[in-house]
Amino acid sequence: MTVCPACGARVAPWRDVPSGEPGVAPLPVGRCAACGTGVTLAAPAAQEDFHESGAYAPVAPRGAALAAPLLARFDRQRLRLLARACPAPARVVDAGAGRGRFVAAARAAGYDATGVEPTARGVDMAASRYGVALVRAAIEDAPVPAASVDAVSLWHVLEHVDDPAATLRTLRSWLRPGGVLLLGVPNLASWQARIGGDRWWHLDLPRHRTHFTTTGLRALLRREGFTVEHEQHLLLEHNPFGLWQSAVSRVTPTPSWLYYALKRVAPLRAADALPTVAAMPLLPVAAGVEAAAGLARRGGTVAVLART
Ligand SMILES: [Zn+2]
Incomplete structure (x- = not known):
């Protein structure tokens, strides 16, 4: 039996989900009967983990x-969120810092910022x-x-890790x-998840x-000793594009x-390119629908400020 990594309830089979990475077969995703959180139930057949290749290639x-x-602009919105709970100057660690863009932006904004990144x-x-x-x-091995x-900023990282509770425990110890924890993740309870x-x-x-x-996220944070102070659903980064891309994916042979x-991963094919180009004028419509979703607290991704 698979247990929900967010709330601990039982995970039931849900659906097979296709990948946009060429050559990756659809993977089974389960869903928690209590909090609705989804769980990827299998790794790809290849041993490659796709964090340094495919869409994540350098x-x-x-x-x-x-x-x-x-x-x-995305970074400025993230910095404004951080400043609500923890204004500069302050010591900040970006866990899963990617290419370090946010660390650079936070330093420019007066923070004593560093980053931890496994790749x-x-x-x-x-x-x-x-x-x-x-x-x-890796976060659990970082010398903090x-x-x-x-x-600590944990921006679109928690959905990637094998044991989210253990990751939060490590961050809490830092x-x-x-x-303050500033956390960003996709929201499976969003309108765009339903549309896509x-x-x-x-x-x-x-x-x-x-x-x-x-x-599920609130349940996990509570279990790991965090108190949620703010939940933001109107986010320029990821959300308007996510809704548009998810809707367009319903008509293109290749997902996303x-x-x-x-x-530079997907081949340039007419069957994908033509509907995509035809849908470009709908980007402002998608942005409007996503704004309504955000106001209804069903944004495509959420940012949470929580405190130990
Ligand atoms: Zn759950």
């Missing part, structure tokens, strides 16, 4: 220069692109002294009493292990084709 995506101002790809790019020296380590930091069905962009198989609902094409 190549610049198509249109990277055009995306830079947008990414800076070579992330550590190398953080150094070359942002001049940021990340600590290369107990009770030494004011805030935080001083009353310290088994092709919801944020299912992101095979990389995502746990597909949290807000109910545009995303994978921008990441």
